[in-house]
Amino acid sequence: MIWTTTPWTLPANRAVAVNADVQYVLVEDKDRVYVLAEDLLESLNSVMNTSLQSVDSVNGKDLIGLSVNHPFYNFNVPIIFADHVTTESGSGIVHIAPGHGQEDYKAGIENDLEIFNPVNDKGCFDDGLEFFGGLNVRDANSSIISKLKENNCLLHQHKYHHSYPHCWRFKTPLIFRATPQWFVSMDKNNLREKILSSINDVDWIPGWGEDRIRNMMDNRPDWCISRQRFWGVPIPFFVNKKTNELHPNTPNILKVVSEIVRKDNIESWFEYDKSNLIENSDDYEIVTDTLDVWFDSGVTHQAVVKNRNLGDISDLYLEGSDQHRGWFQSSLITSLAINGKVPYKKVLTHGFVVDGEGQKMSKSLGNVISPQDIIKEKGSDILRLWIANTDYTKEMTISDEILTRTSESYRRIRNTIKFLLSNINDYTSDGQIQTEDMPLVDKWILNETQNLQDRVTRYYEEFKFHQITQDIQNFCTIILVDTTLILLKIDYTQ
Secondary structure, three states, rough: OOOOOOOOHHHHOOEEEEEOOEEEEEEEOOOEEEEEEHHHHHHHHHHHHOOOOOEEEEEHHHHHEEEEEEOOOOOOOEEEOOOOOOOOOOOOEEEOOOOOOHHHHHHHHHHHOOOOOOEEOOOEEOOOOOOOOEEHHHHHHHHHHHHHHHHOOOOOOOOOOOOOOOOOOOOOOOOOOOOOOOEEOOOOHHHHHHHHHHHHHEEEEEOOHHHHHHHHHHHHOOOEEEEEOOOOOOOOEEEOOOOOOOOOOOOHHHHHHHHHHHHHOOOOOHHHHHHHHHOOOOHHHOOEEEEOOOOOOOOHHHHHOOOOOOOOEEEEEEEHHHHHHOOOOOOOOHHHHHHOOEEEEEEEEEEEEEOOOOOOOOOOOOOOOOOHHHHHHHHHHHHHHHHHHOOOOOOEEEHHHHHHHHHHHHHHHHHHHHHHOOOOOOOOOOOOOOOHHHEEEHHHHHHHHHHHHHHHHHHHHHHHHHHHHHHHHHHHHHHHHHHHHOOOOOOHHO
16 A cells, blocks of 8 residues: 555656565455555544554565556566655555655665656656656646556545645746756765865864864765756767767867857857767767856856966855855865865855844845945944944844944944044154153053054954954943043143
8 A cells, every 4th residue: 555645756656665664564455455554554544434454464674575566557666675664654655756756766776776757848748658648747647546546556535735845936846857967976086085184174264164064075965067957057068879978079179169158158059060079970969958056156266266377275265154055065076176175275154144033034024124224324334333343153133223232333433533533633743752751551552552453463364353343342442431531631631
């Protein structure tokens, strides 16, 4: 007994999966015996409004290796083990279509199953698919259910509310298809090991960034770098129609194509007569895939830094914390693969701007504060000071209250500087006083100023910008206004 919410995937079924650690029962219903997980018998009876009773039991591991008939095609499929099979819902037995889902694909690879995908780019079954050729997969659900009924293979059908992946842009349901793609192997030529060992060569700011990218690189799968889009950087490959092998002169072809694109435009690859590039052109298929955009940005160490003779390694990569999964990672992979070394000396990560309650800004929530509004209302210096005064290693909180406090800090700094400047308006360098001849309070304030300068220099080197603004504010308020200027008030007001 198999339960599915995607009947359209049944034509691609190539196995059924059980869990070796689950206890299964055999239940009789008229002239048939069904197998299902013991823990799910009661819930299935409730759903189907039946009273099926167990007549025997079997361990999941004893089912593995047997085979069953496909519900409407004339071949058998094996029973395999898959660790994603559970007794949380369904029947404890899962139909496996390796061409339609990551977990199923993984099970297919592990069990040497055919990775069969009968769905074309338009979301329709291939014309040659028996019974359902040409049907849109969504429209095919009813036809497939009818076929199951016709073959006396449908035990029960009911409405079921569940989560399902949707397109983030169009809010439409997605389908999964296994298609040929181009990959960067993470383990060929020990690329993963090289990357993991090279992470120590980079100064990660803040320090937790090192652990984050190390964990990501340690567990990431091979990188799929091809996309089926109508725009983007083309993958200028020729593939043999019979062997699926790359053209043997591919490195030189890449150089020629890059010059053609440089001279004309990026569309020239798709429009160029391939017979002008290779011999026996009829034996080869032109690749129309485009590159993953993360590959584009990930090779700036070549396309920008090296191409403009700016050095071998960039001093700093600066981006949001999401780029450990994006630009930081793609740059690291491509640089180690091409150059055998890291593309950057330092990587600085900042958090994202959130409202005063720590919530992500959203137009629907009405909590968006735009930089343009801040500049218009309070001035650009307030925006700059808020940014400099915020610890960027965490989420960067902003609100009207925070901006008001920032404005007050700005006024204190500005007023302090204005006061000092007004008192040296008629100052001349004639008759400068040597340090040893200065009053004690002057020596003290000069020492405090030097200490501030040393700290500020160090904070700049360590990218601790919020410490700089805090120290300057404290210096103006405590050291100058509350201490020094009070002690010297009589002299300054003469």
